[in-house]
Amino acid sequence: GQQLNQSPQSMFIQEGEDVSMNCTSSSIFNTWLWYKQEPGEGPVLLIALYKAGELTSNGRLTAQFGITRKDSFLNISASIPSDVGIYFCAGRLESTGTASKLTFGTGTRLQVTL
Amino acid sequence: KAGVTQTPRYLIKTRGQQVTLSCSPISGHRSVSWYQQTPGQGLQFLFEYFSETQRNKGNFPGRFSGRQFSNSRSEMNVSTLELGDSALYLCASRDSTGELFFGEGSRLTVL
Numbered sequence: 064g065q066q067l068n069q070s071p072q073s074m075f076i077q078e079g080e081d082v083s084m085n086c087t088s089s090s091i092f093n094t095w096l097w098y099k100q101e102p103g104e105g106p107v108l109l110i111a112l113y114k115a116g117e118l119t120s121n122g123r124l125t126a127q128f129g130i131t132r133k134d135s136f137l138n139i140s141a142s143i144p145s146d147v148g149i150y151f152c153a154g155r156l157e158s159t160g161t162a163s164k165l166t167f168g169t170g171t172r173l174q175v176t177l
Numbered sequence: 178k179a180g181v182t183q184t185p186r187y188l189i190k191t192r193g194q195q196v197t198l199s200c201s202p203i204s205g206h207r208s209v210s211w212y213q214q215t216p217g218q219g220l221q222f223l224f225e226y227f228s229e230t231q232r233n234k235g236n237f238p239g240r241f242s243g244r245q246f247s248n249s250r251s252e253m254n255v256s257t258l259e260l261g262d263s264a265l266y267l268c269a270s271r272d273s274t275g276e277l278f279f280g281e282g283s284r285l286t287v288l
Contacts, residue, residue: 105279
């Protein structure tokens, strides 16, 4: 099945550092979502983006919907240990009855050291 | 408000057997979707049910099936299990305007 290209694949950073990750697709989407998954848990929605060029923040997290509609970016500022996990982007091209069909990225594994 | 509940959390089966997984959505959510998560293929959409009808389907063989009951609870079934079916199966629910809320998943191991 299709997966979106997410980079970097993994990151090892120190507490307090900023983090950037991105997601690219060969096709356009009209919704971009960012999820975080921790061990033994399901993905949890962090940010939703609905309009090309949109910039949205959720606390220390900021995400952008690329103007080409083929990419999205997530930034985490001043990382803390609880930011550890796998971050997934997801794209959706909605039509009737497809609102729940997401195409996920390959994931970025984030490790934070003290 | 309780989240999405999936049972069982863990199970082990052997090749050729079948398995049924259950999902109770968030109260008031009528749409239930299923995803398969594996290290190699990542998160892949299986299917979505809304008002007891399958509304959308991913690219999985016919061995993968599901259903939804009148109370919005859903089950998915995998018949004639193969080693490659070992995965975390995630259920997600949504209301008419919101995004997906995922459960913790059912981890299936096929031996």
